[in-house]
Every structure is written in C-alpha cells, then in structure tokens.
Amino acid sequence: MKNIVVSSGDIEIFSTPKQYQQQLLSLIASARQCIYISALYVQDDEAGQEILHALYQAKGNYPELDIKVFVDYHRGQRGLIGEKGSLGNRALYLALAEQYEQKIGVYGIAVKPKELFGVLHLKGMVFDNVLFYTGASINDIYMEQGDRYRLDRYYQINCAPLAKSFCQYLTKTFVKSNLAPLLNEQVLPNQAQQRRNIISLKSLLKKSAYELEFTDNDKESGVVTNPISIMPLVGYGRRKNKLNKVIRQTIKNTEKKLIILTPYFNLPPVLARDVIKALKRGVKITIVVGDKTANDFFIADEKEFSAIGIVPYVYEVLLKRFVKRYQHFIDNKLLDIHVWKNGANSFHLKGVISDERYHLLTGSNLNPRAWSLDLENGLLLDDPSQGLMPKVSAELVNIMEYANPINHYSEIEDISDYPQKPKRLLKKIRMTQIDRILKRFL
Secondary structure (H helix, E strand, O other): OOOEEEOHHHEEEEOOHHHHHHHHHHHHHHOOOEEEEEOOOEOOOHHHHHHHHHHHHHHHHOOOOEEEEEEEOOHHHOOOOOOOOOOOOHHHHHHHHHHOOOOOEEEEEOOOOOHHHOOEEOOEEEEOOEEEEEOOOEOOOOOOOOOOOEEOOEEEEEOHHHHHHHHHHHHHHHHOOOOOOEOOOOOOOOHHHHHHHHHHHHHHHHHOOOOOOOOOOOOOHHHOOOOEEEEEEEEEOOOOOHHHHHHHHHHHHOOOEEEEEEOOOOOOHHHHHHHHHHHHOOOEEEEEEEOHHHOOOOOOOHHHOOHHHHHHHHHHHHHHHHHHHOHHHHHOOOEEEEEEOOOOOEEOOOEEEEOOOEEEEEOOOOOHHHHHOOEEEEEEEEOOOOOOHHHHHHHHHHHHOOEEEEOOHHHOOOHHHOOHHHHHHHHHHHHHOOHHHHHHHO
C-alpha cells in the first residue's frame, strides 16, 4: 500500500488537556464539509455537553456539514463505573436530539457482546482535511474541566487523503453496513438483532483496513522537503492483526534507541520478548508508565475501595516483577523505567518512538486486552530526516516533567506496603491464580 506523504509543517503537537479542549472547539467551529469523531465515549458531563452543543451549533450554522460521532455501544449506555439504573451517556444524546432541529448521528459500535470482552478503541477526529489524533475521550478529566486532568497525546495532521481515509473507513464499516445503531434515536435493536449485528460486524472488522486515494494534486515524496510518510493501521483480533504486527516490527527493527509509552504496564508476552531481545542486542530503551495513583481505576480512600480498585495494584505488581527480573539492564544503563505521577492527575499516553525516526501513534494500551480484544488503530510515521523530532522532543519534555526514574526494583512498593483492603484482595487473587485471567483482560 502506498503511504501518505506530508511535511513536518503539516503536523502540530499539543501538550496539555486544556489545549486539546480548545483546539477541538476551534476545529469544530472552522469545519465546513465534515466532522467525524471516533472516541471510546462522549461523557454526559460539562465537557461532553459543551462539545456536543458545539457540534449541533455548527450544524445549525452550516446545514450541509456532515457530522457523525462514533462511540462504544456499551460505554454509550452507561456513565462512570458505579453509576447504575440509568441510560448513562445515552440520556444526553437523546435529550439533545429532542432539543435541536438539526440531525447529528451518534453511532454505537459494539465489537463484542459485553464491554468486558472488547470495546471500540478507534481514535481519530476528522475536520475537513485535518485529522486530530489522540487517545483521549471527551469528558471533564480529559479536558481538565475541573481540578484534575488525564494526560494524553494530541497530534493534528493536515492531510486530505489521510482525513478522507478515516471518514471512508467509518462510513463503510459502521454506517453503510447498518451494523451500528444510532444511540440518539429512541429505538435500539432488540437483543437478538443486536447479537446478529455483532456477529456480522466481527466478520467485517477482521477484513477491514484503511483505504487511501490519491490525486495528481497530492504531495509526492519527490516534491516535499524532508518528507514524512504515514501508514494508517487497524487492528482487531489475535490473528492477522496488522497494527500488532507493525508495533512488533518497529521494535524488532530498532537499532539504537526506543521509547515506549503506556499507561498500564502489562505488555503482551510476545511484545515483552521483543523488548528483551532489543535490550540484549544493545538497544537503549526508555519505558514511561503511569504510577498506580495515576490510573483511572485508583481509589485513594480505602473506605470506598471496591474490587475494581485492585487494577492499579495489579499493574504495579507486574511492573515490579519486570524491573526485578531485568534489573541488570538498568544497572548497565540500557533500560530506563520512568513512573509518571502528578498529584491526583492521571496518565493515558501510548505510543512507540524508534531511533527518532519512526513514530507509532496509537490508542492501543500495549496490553493483552488491546492486543486481542479491542478494535484498535494507529498511525506509523516514518521521518527519515528527523524533522519532526524538535516538536516530539518538546512533547517529551512535558511528559517527563512528572516521570520519576526507577533505579532499583526496591523503589517500587511491595504488596506488604499496600493498604489492608487491596493487600487482602491481592493475596486472595494470587492464591487462586485468578491473576492469569486478570492479566488477559487488563
């Protein structure tokens, strides 16, 4: 497949959740042909309401504007964890559909029968010829609407063929197939029909891919100074997953320097082996991961602790095991582990940077769940002249400000250091070997 070519000037990188919110509103206001938003969810909160109102207002100002929102079917019908007995976010979608004369499609994508077994994790927002790529969803914390934020990566790419390919994929796979019901309409498919939809969609997703169209006016590498080629990727399922293959190949091909960003430390076994092989051949590897307190499942108040709150502790246990096992690489200055922590804020960054040339932007958490259950996507940027690195370096400076180095595994808390409730639950999990199951679904 022929790749898309851009220059470093076509790519802008933002660094903060506030910039994300402001840029999203600006792009909505400036769009004239189409707005396609794909995210895990659009929350029924202040930030989610602001974005949805802006979309309806844009449609009112420009009736020909094609606006579609794609969210996970299950997440679209619930709020935050612990909120039960309501329509969840769908209540907002229905209320706005009643409030406005304009029509906007909010599509619910169910890639599996239950959220536990896989979700829509496609990222990317298109505004005419611009693709805004981020792992962030749309809610208060992702946009720092209150006193907390969740940090992500925010890349704006000005490229018509790339934007068009994202829109065509969403249209072909979810709209024209009639396999994604509208969550802002009153009637949803019954259980039997939705089950048939999911079976059909799963079959379609296994064969799906981004398609690229070029015209004589599109940029070619011969006329672009310091060109950057972009390959859009989709990944679904354990077998023939092109995104997973490219992630592995990027790590395997790294010669000198590799940076891995992941919010939750739980690398799939094959990816962990690729990382260790890279270390053994002398590649300098930096892994930046979120602290357990920077995990969105972390429950600070032990009185409110519930079973879901064990998730960040499991990740930390896995991280400590890894660091302890490969401590000699840290001692030999080949492996750097940095743990991000900044107050009550959370860390949601993903991606791979190889030899300062290859940049893998993705929503994939680089864990077993992303590897085999969720519908994921990504962009592989090949920048042979390293023209993008000044902007990426500025992004990394912002990230590393709160990323603390781990020089020895003893610096990571042990199970014996944890509060009583998570400590007891972890011991129970280890005794019953449920951790093997947990590690697959986390």
